[in-house]
Amino acid sequence: MALATEILSDRWTLLILREAFYGVKRYDDMRSDLGIPRSVLTERLKRLVEFGIFIREPYREAGARTRYAYGLSQKGAELGLPILALMQWGDKHINQNEPAIEILDRKSGKRQFVALVGDDAKATKLADVRIAVL
Amino acid sequence: MALATEILSDRWTLLILREAFYGVKRYDDMRSDLGIPRSVLTERLKRLVEFGIFIREPYREAGARTRYAYGLSQKGAELGLPILALMQWGDKHINQNEPAIEILDRKSGKRQFVALVGDDAKATKLADVRIAVL
Numbered sequence: 001m002a003l004a005t006e007i008l009s010d011r012w013t014l015l016i017l018r019e020a021f022y023g024v025k026r027y028d029d030m031r032s033d034l035g036i037p038r039s040v041l042t043e044r045l046k047r048l049v050e051f052g053i054f055i056r057e058p059y060r061e062a063g064a065r066t067r068y069a070y071g072l073s074q075k076g077a078e079l080g081l082p083i084l085a086l087m088q089w090g091d092k093h094i095n096q097n098e099p100a101i102e103i104l105d106r107k108s109g110k111r112q113f114v115a116l117v118g119d120d121a122k123a124t125k126l127a128d129v130r131i132a133v134l
Numbered sequence: 135m136a137l138a139t140e141i142l143s144d145r146w147t148l149l150i151l152r153e154a155f156y157g158v159k160r161y162d163d164m165r166s167d168l169g170i171p172r173s174v175l176t177e178r179l180k181r182l183v184e185f186g187i188f189i190r191e192p193y194r195e196a197g198a199r200t201r202y203a204y205g206l207s208q209k210g211a212e213l214g215l216p217i218l219a220l221m222q223w224g225d226k227h228i229n230q231n232e233p234a235i236e237i238l239d240r241k242s243g244k245r246q247f248v249a250l251v252g253d254d255a256k257a258t259k260l261a262d263v264r265i266a267v268l
Contacts, residue, residue, distance in 0.1 A: 052227075075227040081248060082223055085216035093186075093209040103250065112250050114215060115257035116237065123249035 012036060013044050014083070020054070021080055021131065025069040045070055053079065080126045085114040102132040146170060147178050148217070154188070155214055155265065159203040179204055187213065214260045219248040236266040 012034075019030050031041055048054045053076035060066045084103060091099040103112040105124060112124050146168075153164050165175055182188045187210035194200045218237060225233040237246040239258060246258050 078223055078227065081250065082216055082219035084250070085219040085248065089212055089216055093212065105252070110252055112252055113255075113257075114219065114248060115251050115255060116215065116218070116246050116260065116263060117249050117251055117255055117257060118239070118244055118246055121247075121249060121251055121255055123247075123251060126250060129250065 010044070012040055013048065016041070016044055016048070017053075017076075017079060017083060020070065020072050020076065021083070025071055026059075027068050027070065030070075048076070052076070077126060081114060084131075088114050100134055102134060103129050104132055106130050144178070146174055147182065150175070150178055150182070151187075151210075151213060151217060154204065154206050154210065155217070159205055160193075161202050161204065164204075182210070186210070211260060215248060218265075222248050233268055236268060237263050238266055240264050 015034055015036075016030060019033055024030055024033060027041070027045070030036070031038065034041070045054060045056075049056050049070070052073055054070040055073050057069050057071060058066045059069050087101055088103075091097070091101065103114075104110065105112055106128055112129050117123070149168055149170075150164060153167055158164055158167060161175070161179070164170070165172065168175070179188060179190075183190050183204070186207055188204040189207050191203050191205060192200045193203050221235055222237075225231070225235065237248075238244065239246055240262055246263050251257070
């Protein structure tokens, strides 16, 4: 549990991961969305790449220097489940049942929940849901 | 997400919560199980009581002074789901699919998993599972 704790132990790291789950990949977009200091963002992303959570990819727009984007690895993407479980808990117990997010199946639009189930249950893939911020 | 992060952000806090999920309630038992310094345990428990995660209950054995036990509130007990999700992720991605724990239904003995499901899925109650440490 030590590494998992280390990853989730930092407020900025969680916010960076949330950006990633919302589909934000580029360094500059993360920085402006979060208002995070450059030195902090660079350091956190470096550690997340070392942990195998993000994969760093160079990209280049015409006339500009090379910049970097950060895509979630499978390992990183699957951190979505504990984080959603945490948000669901927060919605119930911190926000007094006034949910801040809804997890919706992309196709059916039906609400999804994080739950404990037997291995015969039909699980929804993380890639098949979208998070609606209320 | 801020409070949830604050709670899970601390290695000792997570270990104390894990003790609680294993059924340990008494201050002295937690202290000897974890080898945690008295000052640290006292401070963490105080915060967890303030957050409404633990309920502090005095108890007294014959001839001894009053001591304290810490029971999980419902809010605290339901933190079990994000923590199990985190352990499940760690088993897959940190322990290379060599699980450190199994979540077993107390009655059927069947393995349970944390997953994303529709609201028609039959969820297993946290109280109905036990954690087998492998």
